[in-house]
Amino acid sequence: MIAPEIATRAIEIRRDIHRFPELGFEEERTAAIVERELSELGIEHKRVAKTGVVGVIRGGLSGKVAGLRADMDALPLTERSGEPFASEVAGKMHACGHDAHTAMLLGAARVLQASSLRLEGSVVLLFQPAEEGPGGALPMIEAGALDDPKVDAVAMLHVDYRLPTGTIGFTPGICNAAADEFYITVQGRGGHGSAPHTALDAIPCSAAMVLAMQNIAARETDPFKSVVVSIGTIEGGYRNNIIADQVKMSGTFRSQDPEIRETLEGRARRILEGIAAAYQTKVELRVIYGYPPVYNDPMLAATFKAYLAEGHGQLALASPPATMGGEDFAYFAQRAPGVLIRLGIRNEAHGSVHPGHSSQFRIDENAIAYGIQTLVAFARGVGSGSVIGGEANPTSWAGFVTSHNL
Ligand SMILES: [Zn+2]
Ligand SMILES: [Zn+2]
Numbered sequence: 001m002i003a004p005e006i007a008t009r010a011i012e013i014r015r016d017i018h019r020f021p022e023l024g025f026e027e028e029r030t031a032a033i034v035e036r037e038l039s040e041l042g043i044e045h046k047r048v049a050k051t052g053v054v055g056v057i058r059g060g061l062s063g064k065v066a067g068l069r070a071d072m073d074a075l076p077l078t079e080r081s082g083e084p085f086a087s088e089v090a091g092k093m094h095a096c097g098h099d100a101h102t103a104m105l106l107g108a109a110r111v112l113q114a115s116s117l118r119l120e121g122s123v124v125l126l127f128q129p130a131e132e133g134p135g136g137a138l139p140m141i142e143a144g145a146l147d148d149p150k151v152d153a154v155a156m157l158h159v160d161y162r163l164p165t166g167t168i169g170f171t172p173g174i175c176n177a178a179a180d181e182f183y184i185t186v187q188g189r190g191g192h193g194s195a196p197h198t199a200l201d202a203i204p205c206s207a208a209m210v211l212a213m214q215n216i217a218a219r220e221t222d223p224f225k226s227v228v229v230s231i232g233t234i235e236g237g238y239r240n241n242i243i244a245d246q247v248k249m250s251g252t253f254r255s256q257d258p259e260i261r262e263t264l265e266g267r268a269r270r271i272l273e274g275i276a277a278a279y280q281t282k283v284e285l286r287v288i289y290g291y292p293p294v295y296n297d298p299m300l301a302a303t304f305k306a307y308l309a310e311g312h313g314q315l316a317l318a319s320p321p322a323t324m325g326g327e328d329f330a331y332f333a334q335r336a337p338g339v340l341i342r343l344g345i346r347n348e349a350h351g352s353v354h355p356g357h358s359s360q361f362r363i364d365e366n367a368i369a370y371g372i373q374t375l376v377a378f379a380r381g382v383g384s385g386s387v388i389g390g391e392a393n394p395t396s397w398a399g400f401v402t403s404h405n406l
Contacts, residue, residue, distance in 0.1 A: 337389025
């Protein structure tokens with residue numbers, strides 16, 4: 001277990017960051033805290049991707065290079081957690097736990113730097129902006145964050161309200177989903193509600209489209225593959241006796257297989273245009289592609305679990321099911337074998353029971369020591385050659401333009 005003062009210091013930093021949340025690519029204050037701490041520890045660091053920070057700890061002994069990634073951004077949400085250190089910025093909140101991710105990585109840096117003479121290999125600390133959008137992972141990679149020294153395996157922690165404090169979770173293989181947005185506009189012709197034959201009604205046409213879109217998941221996709229097609233908004237019309245000339249809809253596609261993802265836009269377009277033709281309306285479809293899913297290298301996860309079980313940590317291990325959420329760590333795990341580790345924070349006594357992105361989200365800070373311990377163990381295990389990666393995400397997600405996470 002790590003020394004209590006390391007966790008205490010990390011909790012202080014977490015609360016400081018929590019009180020002043022910053023949105024994607026605006027993390028100036030947070031990045032300055034990271035730089036201040038790294039400088040104080042004597043760890044070399046540089047700015048990348050506007051508000052990203054990359055630090056390097058060079059071990060005294062030869063070995064492999066571990067990458068540890070923490071995201072730093074907050075969400076546009078007003079906090080209602082009731083914590084004494086709640087956000088002091090109206091409309092902004094650390095509701096996804098990235099404040100804790102940043103503080104835990106600084107805690108791990110402190111432990112690793114203090115023992116760097118005996119450390120095998122090197123550790124690259126990746127403090128990333130804009131995970132919640134528009135995405136800071138790709139710009140960091142493009143700025144060479146994984147190249148000097150070249151990272152052999154990379155890990156991240158994400159707090160998870162489903163798992164109790166003291167537990168960490170691994171989901172081997174694809175552990176979440178590609179998250180893509182779509183926008184539909186149906187154009188008809190307005191008229192008097194008493195004379196529908198003189199108009200082209202956009203509302204029944206849209207109703208048929210909503211129902212038919214369900215067939216993409218229900219009738220056109222292998223039942224053993226995961227696809228979600230959800231329409232989240234529908235708006236149109238003026239009042240009870242006016243025929244609506246236009247309806248706008250928006251929704252999300254979620255998928256875990258690049259071949260299926262490639263088909264979704266075309267399938268939606270075929271269905272929408274077929275129905276528009278039948279109803280004599282016009283339809284427009286716009287798709288905005290988000291992050292690919294995270295691929296957890298099964299060998300990396302398995303060797304890390306074995307390393308922890310050998311006494312390098314006192315953590316309970318869980319295998320939570322995959323989710324259909326999104327996370328731009330996916331891009332790191334395309335370049336080097338990677339693992340997304342879920343860190344349990346559930347504690348009813350502390351009210352740490354709300355999901356991420358809730359205004360009531362709370363973190364059981366007892367989890368912070370376990371998170372630091374996990375990051376330190378990963379870095380030491382990779383450096384010594386005990387924790388070994390198999391391959392980075394072997395599936396191809398080329399051709400998709402990144403926009404933002406959902
Ligand atoms: Zn989030
Ligand atoms: Zn998050």
